[in-house]
Amino acid sequence: MERPIVLFGGTGQIGRELRLQLGAWWPVLAPPRDQVNLARPEEVTTYLRLARPSLIVNASAFTDVDAAEADATTAMTVNGHIPLMLAEEAFDRNIGLVHFSTDLVFDGRRGADPAPYREGDAPNPLNVYGRSMLRGESAIAYTDPPHLIFRTSRVFGLRGSNFLMDLVALAGSHDDINVVDDQIGSPTWSRAVAIAVNSILKDLDxxxxxxxMRERSGIYHLAAAGAVSWYGFAELVLSQAPASPYVDLASGRHPVLRAISSDSYPFRAARPTYTALSSRSAADAFGIDLPPWEQQLQSCLQAQPA
Ligand SMILES: NC(=O)c1ccc[n+]([C@@H]2O[C@H](COP(=O)([O-])OP(=O)(O)OC[C@H]3O[C@@H](n4cnc5c(N)ncnc54)[C@H](OP(=O)(O)O)[C@@H]3O)[C@@H](O)[C@H]2O)c1
Structure with missing residues (x-):
């Protein structure tokens, strides 16, 4: 019998989609938090010893950017230390490790030329979450098992905790919604990421x-083409969501969106103003192209949630 793919974070936005995609062609084990708590690293070692994976996929992370400021220890364990452990396990077993990271490893201070970030650009995270994720990336690169690290951005979908779902919930109860207009990035549909990663892993066998995997080891950006502020994204969400059969936006409600600056919103964690990612390297290496964010949003709103 084939040894399974072990997927951590299978209940998350990307993990849930990936589990379905991978599961269509290979056995997948996706232990939930009550089976393997990643804040307790010893549980990971024990689980992997019993599971004997053929590939490890880590779609888990402590993703609450503001909560990470208050609980840096857990964020560093889950986002920084666990990837190191997984890399050591993958190295020792001579199997591949797939890992996800974030645009928030960048500081956004690109001056007057805001070209999308490439993989070779120097990271300089502004908050605990970004630092913990960068630590995870670095640990994998240093340990150097066969690995693929996919940095993505502003993940949305019709399940899980994300900006799109928060906005729809707010629209049901508020007449005015303030949204920051000075943080630019590439909103990316969880399913688009999962489809791309699944296709890459299947092609590589x-x-x-x-x-x-060893031949392609490295970091790849995997985000929607184009860039927009949270405000711009919110405008398109509210104009398109009423036509979605899967979004429960109270009919007749037309909340007013107000563009505000980050300074006037009490974020606990500092955030960069510009983190659009260029996915050209992934296109060159694997022949995959993620559609523009507008198209991904439209597809998401019309597709049945997984
Ligand atoms: N969300 C974004 O906007 C965004 C942007 C850029 C990059 N990324 C990266 O993309 C990857 C996937 O993100 P996502 O949005 O799909 O994540 P998500 O929806 O927040 O899900 C996180 C997953 O990690 C699991 N997890 C967290 N702490 C755990 C712990 N202590 N023990 C066991 N499981 C734990 C969660 O389990 P539970 O369901 O039990 O909580 C969940 O399955 C992450 O590496 C993230 O950093 C995300």
Missing amino acids: APRSPIA
């Missing part, structure tokens, strides 16, 4: 072929 990753559970059978760590060598193919």
